[in-house]
Amino acid sequence: FAIDLVTARRERYPVPGALPLVEPGTLDDDLARRDFTINTLALPLRADGFGPVVDRHGARDDLAAGRVRVLHPRSFTDDPTRILRAARTEARLGFRTDAATEALARAAVAALAALTAARWRGELKRLFAETDGVAVAALSRLEDLGALAVLGPWPLRAHGTAAVLARLADRRRRLPGGLDDPTARLMAWLTAHGPAAAPAGARLGLTARRVDDLSAAAALLGDARLAETDAAPSTVWGAIAGARPSALALVLAAAAAADAAVRDRLDRYAVDWAGRAPPLDGDDLVALGMPPGPTVGA
Numbered sequence: 001f002a003i004d005l006v007t008a009r010r011e012r013y014p015v016p017g018a019l020p021l022v023e024p025g026t027l028d029d030d031l032a033r034r035d036f037t038i039n040t041l042a043l044p045l046r047a048d049g050f051g052p053v054v055d056r057h058g059a060r061d062d063l064a065a066g067r068v069r070v071l072h073p074r075s076f077t078d079d080p081t082r083i084l085r086a087a088r089t090e091a092r093l094g095f096r097t098d099a100a101t102e103a104l105a106r107a108a109v110a111a112l113a114a115l116t117a118a119r120w121r122g123e124l125k126r127l128f129a130e131t132d133g134v135a136v137a138a139l140s141r142l143e144d145l146g147a148l149a150v151l152g153p154w155p156l157r158a159h160g161t162a163a164v165l166a167r168l169a170d171r172r173r174r175l176p177g178g179l180d181d182p183t184a185r186l187m188a189w190l191t192a193h194g195p196a197a198a199p200a201g202a203r204l205g206l207t208a209r210r211v212d213d214l215s216a217a218a219a220l221l222g223d224a225r226l227a228e229t230d231a232a233p234s235t236v237w238g239a240i241a242g243a244r245p246s247a248l249a250l251v252l253a254a255a256a257a258a259d260a261a262v263r264d265r266l267d268r269y270a271v272d273w274a275g276r277a278p279p280l281d282g283d284d285l286v287a288l289g290m291p292p293g294p295t296v297g298a
Contacts, residue, residue: 013078017114037062037069068097076108084123091137112150117205128185132165152200168255191217191256216245217252226262240269
């Protein structure tokens with residue numbers, strides 16, 4: 001195991017949403033920097049054992065009550081990422097913010113717009129590193145607080161996320177190497193938002209290649225040919241092959257598709273048809289007696 005050693009620090013925020021300026025401080029300064037009261041317990045280390053627990057902010061009472069509470073009224077304004085962490089903490093521990101903290105969070109939601117892409121992305125990846133149940137509960141809470149409306153060009157939503165993550169898990173073996181699991185889960189959730197997926201991915205600072213994957217996956221979901229009841233295999237093949245999606249885009253689209261028929265067609269293309277060409281081409285048809293013209297192409 002590893003031991004991290006750090007001095008006690010205090011901080012100040014030059015502007016709301018910016019990273020804090022940190023300098024050495026006292027233990028009380030350091031405890032007052034924490035996101036929530038339940039993060040403020042300290043335990044003195046002594047040569048003969050431990051000293052009494054230091055509880056300056058009522059942490060033990062809040063732990064016993066299952067309560068998430070900020071330390072001061074400007075907490076969410078100073079660092080809006082605490083709104084995201086509050087939702088994740090609630091979901092993981094089965095806690096609930098107190099009424100005053102929730103009111104402060106709702107009042108500060110607009111400040112999330114000032115966060116950098118890296119900070120948004122980091123917090124959402126931590127959220128999607130949680131279990132499915134925790135991730136879905138945290139997203140639902142963020143939707144309720146209005147936080148998801150700040151991220152995309154259209155409000156993002158939590159509804160249906162559990163099914164998307166389950167379908168992604170079923171297709172995990174087809175994900176490309178080098179893609180970490182939280183990012184894959186985040187991208188599948190974004191894909192379910194259709195045209196909003198790629199702009200939201202760009203807002204989160206995903207690479208251009210990943211944004212292209214989101215765009216391609218959303219385009220597949222929007223192609224009506226894949227949902228036609230009696231679509232011929234050649235029609236399905238042409239629709240998907242014409243879009244030239246990556247392996248990742250195919251997985252994302254299949255995970256996000258609510259229509260089982262669309263999922264089946266995307267999966268069949270990915271597993272059986274990708275990279276294959278029809279056994280006949282236009283020259284073969286002409287040789288068989290079909291007059292040259294548009295019909296050959298069709």
